[in-house]
Amino acid sequence: MSGEGEFIGDIAAGALAARAVEPSHGEGADNGHSHEAACLNCGTVLIGSHCHACGQAAHVHRTISAFFHDLLHGVFHFEGKIWRTLPMLAWKPGQLTREYIEGRRASYVSPIALFLFVVFLTFAVFNATGGNAIKFDKAAISAGAEQAERQAKANVAALEKQLAEAERRGDVPPGLEGQLAGAQAALQGISAGKDTELPDAIAKADGAGDQAWVDRINAIWQHVKENPDLALFKLQANAYKYSWLLIPLSVPFLWLLFPFNRRFHLYDHTVFVTYSLCFMLVLLSLATLGSANASLGWLMGPVILYAPFHLYRQLRGAYGLSRRGALLRLPLLLLFASLVLVLWGTVLLALVASTS
Numbered sequence: 001m002s003g004e005g006e007f008i009g010d011i012a013a014g015a016l017a018a019r020a021v022e023p024s025h026g027e028g029a030d031n032g033h034s035h036e037a038a039c040l041n042c043g044t045v046l047i048g049s050h051c052h053a054c055g056q057a058a059h060v061h062r063t064i065s066a067f068f069h070d071l072l073h074g075v076f077h078f079e080g081k082i083w084r085t086l087p088m089l090a091w092k093p094g095q096l097t098r099e100y101i102e103g104r105r106a107s108y109v110s111p112i113a114l115f116l117f118v119v120f121l122t123f124a125v126f127n128a129t130g131g132n133a134i135k136f137d138k139a140a141i142s143a144g145a146e147q148a149e150r151q152a153k154a155n156v157a158a159l160e161k162q163l164a165e166a167e168r169r170g171d172v173p174p175g176l177e178g179q180l181a182g183a184q185a186a187l188q189g190i191s192a193g194k195d196t197e198l199p200d201a202i203a204k205a206d207g208a209g210d211q212a213w214v215d216r217i218n219a220i221w222q223h224v225k226e227n228p229d230l231a232l233f234k235l236q237a238n239a240y241k242y243s244w245l246l247i248p249l250s251v252p253f254l255w256l257l258f259p260f261n262r263r264f265h266l267y268d269h270t271v272f273v274t275y276s277l278c279f280m281l282v283l284l285s286l287a288t289l290g291s292a293n294a295s296l297g298w299l300m301g302p303v304i305l306y307a308p309f310h311l312y313r314q315l316r317g318a319y320g321l322s323r324r325g326a327l328l329r330l331p332l333l334l335l336f337a338s339l340v341l342v343l344w345g346t347v348l349l350a351l352v353a354s355t356s
Contacts, residue, residue: 085109094317097272111274118281123240125285129292152187253336257329272318
């Protein structure tokens with residue numbers, strides 16, 4: 001029962017946090033218990049259901065029953081907007097993103113309010129299930145290493161072929177040789193990690209100026225290697241606090257899909273990223289439930305398959321792309337999402353190491 005209580009409490013906290021961010025977003029009349037001629041907050045003469053100077057509701061509740069009614073209303077109803085927002089987010093994410101950007105917002109929960117709610121929901125699910133979505137499964141790690149090695153080999157082969165053709169034409173693109181060297185180094189690292197013990201260092205400095213950063217990265221890696229279970233526990237305990245970092249880390253990568261395009265601005269990309277993260281966190285919650293409960297294991301397949309399809313639909317709808325345009329950008333978006341997760345994980349690991 002204590003776990004269930006914590007779970008409900010976390011959801012309530014998320015709803016109230018979201019409510020604090022979005023206290024009067026598109027609200028109608030307030031049927032309160034008092035009827036004032038002037039705003040109780042700033043003293044301005046009232047001419048409607050809300051003060052036109054500071055925005056506070058004209059009528060305020062002053063009974064304990066009204067207080068708990070507001071609490072329950074905020075937690076379980078979220079003014080009804082959550083039930084209009086979630087279906088749109090699930091099936092028409094591009095339309096939801098575009099409508100919010102263009103100012104049609106009264107019917108929907110704002111991206112940041114929804115993000116706060118979903119973050120609390122996700123980590124409430126994690127706590128209730130004991131964090132079963134993340135486990136050190138040696139068989140899965142081995143299979144993942146094998147797949148990574150195959151992909152790395154294919155990447156090296158493709159770059160070698162591209163370089164050979166370019167040399168035959170006498171027109172080698174700048175940076176191609178560096179890409180090949182990097183791909184070969186990545187393959188070496190993957191193969192070494194798969195076949196032998198994990199290395200003590202995972203980064204090398206190209207110059208004296210990079211040494212401090214490289215030493216820091218290797219120190220973090222060593223800390224995780226020595227006690228992976230403790231590092232994982234700290235990651236799960238602190239991840240929700242720094243989940244907001246996913247937004248600023250993601251926006252520059254999304255901009256790269258539309259470089260120098262004057263139709264879309266950083267604000268557009270921020271709304272896209274925030275709504276997308278909200279849905280991916282919902283999928284993560286479903287995956288966690290599927291991992292924790294054998295009867296819900298069937299959720300894993302649909303969750304994994306639907307994630308890229310959702311990104312495709314959001315790209316098409318939010319940016320008005322053709323099918324071809326969205327499909328061409330989707331692999332890059334998936335790659336960028338992976339890079340963002342790596343960067344975010346690196347930041348978290350650095351914080352974990354610094355608190356040891």
